[in-house]
Amino acid sequence: MPGESLTVDHVAVDYGTLRVLQDVSLDVAPGEFIALLGASGCGKTTLLRAISGFVKVASGRILLSGQDITSAPPDKRQMAMVFQSYALWPHMTAAQNIGYGLKLRKVPRAEISRRVDEMLALLGLEGFGERSVTKLSGGQRQRVALGRALAIGPRILLLDEPLSNLDARIRQSVRHEIKALQAQLGITAIHVTHDREEAMVMADRIAILDAGNVAQLGSPEEVYNRPVSPFVAAFMGADNEIRLRVERRNGEIHIPASDHNDAAVLLDGESANGDGVHVVGPGCGDVVAHFRGEAATLIAAGERPPGGLVLRGRVRQMSYPGGIYRYAVDVGDRRFMVDDPRRIEVGESVGISLPAAALHLYPAELGRHEVAEE
Amino acid sequence: MTGILRSTAAAWVPRGLILFLVAFVIFGPLANMLLWAFTEVWYFPAKLPIEWGFAFWERVFRPQGNAMESLINSVLIALTTVVIAVSVSIPAGYALGRRRVPWRGIILVAFLLPQAFPSVAVHINVARIFYSMGLAGTFFGVVLVHTMQGLVFSVWISTAAFATIDHELEEAARNLGASALRTFFTVTLPLALPGIMASGIFVFLLSLDEFTGTFFVGVPDITTLPLLLFTASMEGNYQIASITSLILLVPSVAFMLIIERFLKADVLAKIGN
Numbered sequence: 001m002p003g004e005s006l007t008v009d010h011v012a013v014d015y016g017t018l019r020v021l022q023d024v025s026l027d028v029a030p031g032e033f034i035a036l037l038g039a040s041g042c043g044k045t046t047l048l049r050a051i052s053g054f055v056k057v058a059s060g061r062i063l064l065s066g067q068d069i070t071s072a073p074p075d076k077r078q079m080a081m082v083f084q085s086y087a088l089w090p091h092m093t094a095a096q097n098i099g100y101g102l103k104l105r106k107v108p109r110a111e112i113s114r115r116v117d118e119m120l121a122l123l124g125l126e127g128f129g130e131r132s133v134t135k136l137s138g139g140q141r142q143r144v145a146l147g148r149a150l151a152i153g154p155r156i157l158l159l160d161e162p163l164s165n166l167d168a169r170i171r172q173s174v175r176h177e178i179k180a181l182q183a184q185l186g187i188t189a190i191h192v193t194h195d196r197e198e199a200m201v202m203a204d205r206i207a208i209l210d211a212g213n214v215a216q217l218g219s220p221e222e223v224y225n226r227p228v229s230p231f232v233a234a235f236m237g238a239d240n241e242i243r244l245r246v247e248r249r250n251g252e253i254h255i256p257a258s259d260h261n262d263a264a265v266l267l268d269g270e271s272a273n274g275d276g277v278h279v280v281g282p283g284c285g286d287v288v289a290h291f292r293g294e295a296a297t298l299i300a301a302g303e304r305p306p307g308g309l310v311l312r313g314r315v316r317q318m319s320y321p322g323g324i325y326r327y328a329v330d331v332g333d334r335r336f337m338v339d340d341p342r343r344i345e346v347g348e349s350v351g352i353s354l355p356a357a358a359l360h361l362y363p364a365e366l367g368r369h370e371v372a373e374e
Numbered sequence: 375m376t377g378i379l380r381s382t383a384a385a386w387v388p389r390g391l392i393l394f395l396v397a398f399v400i401f402g403p404l405a406n407m408l409l410w411a412f413t414e415v416w417y418f419p420a421k422l423p424i425e426w427g428f429a430f431w432e433r434v435f436r437p438q439g440n441a442m443e444s445l446i447n448s449v450l451i452a453l454t455t456v457v458i459a460v461s462v463s464i465p466a467g468y469a470l471g472r473r474r475v476p477w478r479g480i481i482l483v484a485f486l487l488p489q490a491f492p493s494v495a496v497h498i499n500v501a502r503i504f505y506s507m508g509l510a511g512t513f514f515g516v517v518l519v520h521t522m523q524g525l526v527f528s529v530w531i532s533t534a535a536f537a538t539i540d541h542e543l544e545e546a547a548r549n550l551g552a553s554a555l556r557t558f559f560t561v562t563l564p565l566a567l568p569g570i571m572a573s574g575i576f577v578f579l580l581s582l583d584e585f586t587g588t589f590f591v592g593v594p595d596i597t598t599l600p601l602l603l604f605t606a607s608m609e610g611n612y613q614i615a616s617i618t619s620l621i622l623l624v625p626s627v628a629f630m631l632i633i634e635r636f637l638k639a640d641v642l643a644k645i646g647n
Binding site: 052 | 545
């Protein structure tokens with residue numbers, strides 16, 4: 001089963017008068033696993049449904065291995081979808097569900113039963129073939145749905161949040177199972193999810209969707225370490241933000257002292273191999289800095305660590321999610337969530353110490369959803 | 375501890391009374407009917423029949439009595455009515471339950487209209503129209519009247535049965551390569567079948583019990599069991615009336631058993647949507 005390439009070329013989709021997909025372009029290489037990641041309503045499921053042919057495309061083209069399938073009906077696209085609800089047919093057994101696509105293709109009965117058994121074995125469902133799907137557990141149903149999709153040898157595998165109905169514990173292992181199976185079969189896969197970690201763990205590349213646009217497309221490392229816009233930064237967990245006035249000189253970022261922070265001179269990420277500040281845009285004047293709570297550490301009020309930026313504030317809240325403590329720290333009128341392994345009492349004055357690599361700077365005049373010209 | 379026991383006992387007294395009343399209201403008339411079916415002689419002031427026996431059963435079932443003919447008529451009319459009603463309600467239910475149909479609510483209410491007016495008034499007018507069309511006194515005329523009454527139930531129940539089916543179940547079939555028609559026959563119809571069967575059974579029973587329409591359109595050429603029952607009751611022959619009722623009870627009980635087997639609660643719950 002050689003993987004096939006998929007090209008989404010400037011696709012827009014309307015629901016009535018509402019444009020839900022603005023202008024989406026995406027190139028998927030053969031055998032690649034792409035995750036469409038975004039909050040609900042961002043258009044990720046709509047994009048998947050446009051690819052599978054269930055919603056009409058208002059403009060743009062969809063190409064499957066170079067062949068234009070934009071207006072082909074869903075039953076002629078030879079893609080297979082795994083639905084969030086699994087959409088297994090309750091009036092059929094597990095084996096009948098898996099064999100349905102083969103029966104449509106007029107495969108001889110003996111061959112169908114052989115391929116269904118093969119699929120059941122591949123998915124670890126031996127002996128469950130004659131079971132009604134209503135008598136299977138959530139995890140087993142999920143695997144039958146996957147088996148039904150894979151049985152026809154689809155040109156593209158489409159996954160519509162297939163893990164969201166599973167228990168958190170099973171979900172972890174199923175992620176790896178699906179990824180391993182996809183890699184083993186070499187099949188091109190598109191996976192829709194709202195779960196950041198799921199996308200990071202499973203995908204070769206992640207497309208982050210925001211309000212009907214692709215906000216960023218890149219490898220998990222790229223979107224995590226080098227988010228192109230404040231939106232992507234916040235979505236990928238760097239949701240603490242502070243306004244700063246900076247200057248960029250000789251491969252360094254200079255931040256003067258203010259009421260809330262000490263003066264700092266930080267390495268510029270451009271020249272320091274990813275060890276410095278990640279700067280988007282000119283990196284001069286007013287900027288918004290984003291950082292992750294887990295990338296910061298808390299220090300005592302008087303402490304002055306070498307390197308890095310220090311914000312001065314006061315602990316307002318504390319919680320213990322396990323392993324580390326999570327603090328809400330007020331700096332001026334802003335509140336930051338910071339993780340730290342040590343226990344600090346509420347009300348204490350502290351410094352938030354940020355290493356250069358923890359900071360992402362965006363031009364302050366840039367809208368939250370805009371991408372700076374570089 | 376004894377206080378709790380006493381209070382539960384006290385709570386059971388009104389419950390027991392209510393249960394007894396309900397049971398009496400339901401089973402009282404049935405018991406009376408059973409008694410009459412096996413009575414030969416029973417007159418006032420005797421509390422129970424004076425003579426028991428099967429003499430009237432012989433009268434009902436003997437060849438020159440028209441009970442068997444009426445029974446066969448009833449069943450044939452009911453079966454034909456079911457076939458027509460179901461063949462109308464499968465496409466109608468699919469369209470109303472799964473597609474965007476303009477005036478959907480009004481169409482559904484239109485099927486209810488014949489039930490909304492006094493039954494005698496509706497059927498007298500139907501009889502007049504059928505008479506002018508030559509349908510009065512014919513098998514098909516009676517079937518049409520029964521279908522008109524049955525359609526409200528079969529269309530509504532089928533609509534509900536189709537509406538409960540998740541769209542993704544159909545999409546999954548289309549996605550794997552099934553045409554729209556193939557999807558309907560392999561996925562949609564089998565999933566709606568329990569509801570459609572229930573509606574068929576419902577129409578069957580309705581037709582079996584139908585009196586007014588048959589009376590105005592069918593008499594005197596078509597006789598069904600309810601008409602026989604009516605005649606017997608009017609003549610004061612309670613034995614024949616009771617025995618006829620018992621025969622009519624058989625399909626009703628069968629209905630209870632089948633409906634319990636096939637009808638999902640969620641099918642009925644969707645009728646209003």
